[in-house]
Amino acid sequence: MVDDDKSIKVWQNDNLRRYGHYMEKLIEEFIMNMHEVKGSSKNTEMSYRSDLMHMVEYLNSKGIYNIEDVGELACENFIKSLHDMNRAATTISRSIASMKAFFEYLVGRGIISNNVAAKLKAPKIEKKIPDILSIEEVDNLLRQPSKKTPKELRDKAMLELMYATGLRVSELIGLKMENLDLQLCEIRCITRKTERSVPFGNEAKKAILSYLKNGRPVLIADIEDSDYLFTNCSGKQMSRQGFWKLIKYYGQRAGIEKEITPHTLRHSFAAHLVENGADISSVKDMLGHSDISTTQIYLNLANRKIHDVYEKAHPRF
Missing domain, CATH: 1.10.443.10 (Intergrase catalytic core)
Incomplete structure (x- = not known):
């Protein structure tokens, strides 16, 4: 029975990989870990999920569906695409932070061997003086x-x-x-x-x-x-x-x-x-x-x- 359960899980994960949903499943597990272990807020979880799902959409558009196939170059190109779309420096910095935390989580679980986002550098953010009312x-x-x-x-x-x-x-x-x-x-x-x-x-x-x-x-x-x-x-x-x-x-x-x-x-x-x-x-x-x-x-x-x-x-x- 244990072997059957293992076979079913392997088949499910293979199916998820084949149709590009495995990374989405891992993202949800990562968000759950943030919530249960680190006590993250709902806003933080929503932001991380959004950033990582955008990354997955980009990777899928390049024909990358398996988490094991994601390399440093793919991560760099995704961040470059955000620059090309004129995304704000704060948005890009948050995306990089989300990616680093996600891939570090996967390393900890033994799913990948190294953090492929570790070398990404966040853009310099100028502190904007906030608008205030008199x-x-x-x-x-x-x-x-x-x-x-x-x-x-x-x-x-x-x-x-x-x-x-x-x-x-x-x-x-x-x-x-x-x-x-x-x-x-x-x-x-x-x-x-x-x-x-x-x-x-x-x-x-x-x-x-x-x-x-x-x-x-x-x-x-x-x-x-x-x-x-x-x-x-x-x-x-x-x-x-x-x-x-x-x-x-x-x-x-x-x-x-x-x-x-x-x-x-x-x-x-x-x-x-x-x-x-x-x-x-x-x-x-x-x-x-x-x-x-x-x-x-x-x-x-x-x-x-x-x-x-x-x-x-x-x-x-």
């Missing part, structure tokens, strides 16, 4: 929800809380009721690897209390035990796309001409704190950055603003 633009944006309907009470609370805490959109829509501490005015952000508490102020607290009293009960009326703090109009967890559309809508209503995304409020939160004297280490902790060099860009923004003020105001410039 304090006046933020005030105008946060005034847009009318607070007359359950949905707009929710929208007001979400926008206020995001600007008050600098949460990532995935953290905001993933908040549970148990993550909210109205006594201490804190939000607890919990991931598989880290946990941090971020304070919020009175304006956010007032918006949350109004939403909890007159908004959320209506939205979750058809759901028995929803534990998400913010829900869509069906009482279920709100999506990233839903919040993206929400902030675009209110940005247009506020007459803000800049490109505005959920991350714009996170950048604005950090930049305004640093401009007003917050130390960079505390801002790093509130944002949940693992490396202070990532937070340093907000200090650079503050310094640039000082230079702009000097140039405009000093009579001898």
Whole structure:
């Protein structure tokens, strides 16, 4: 019986190789390993899967279907094809990271003998200065929800809380009721690897209390035990796309001409704190950055603003 099982598995894998699906199967096993062993986030898993599936599509287009037939040259040519398509340096760097991790996983399993992506070099990425809103633009944006309907009470609370805490959109829509501490005015952000508490102020607290009293009960009326703090109009967890559309809508209503995304409020939160004297280490902790060099860009923004003020105001410039 054991021999029969082995024969069936060999036949299945041969069939997968023959029709070009074996690499896809290995990618799914790799993603599962990332999830179970390394505790990767859903966003990371989606990105790695997308990068690796694009690689497989390219390899298949070149007649390469077996993982054992993938060599260094094929990997280099795939990356060259991304350059030829004018893909962003960040996209190419992420693809290279995905490939290196995938092939290293296959080496560890004994499926291939060496990591054929190990020598790939990521392009240099210039740190782009993020777009931020002025304090006046933020005030105008946060005034847009009318607070007359359950949905707009929710929208007001979400926008206020995001600007008050600098949460990532995935953290905001993933908040549970148990993550909210109205006594201490804190939000607890919990991931598989880290946990941090971020304070919020009175304006956010007032918006949350109004939403909890007159908004959320209506939205979750058809759901028995929803534990998400913010829900869509069906009482279920709100999506990233839903919040993206929400902030675009209110940005247009506020007459803000800049490109505005959920991350714009996170950048604005950090930049305004640093401009007003917050130390960079505390801002790093509130944002949940693992490396202070990532937070340093907000200090650079503050310094640039000082230079702009000097140039405009000093009579001898």
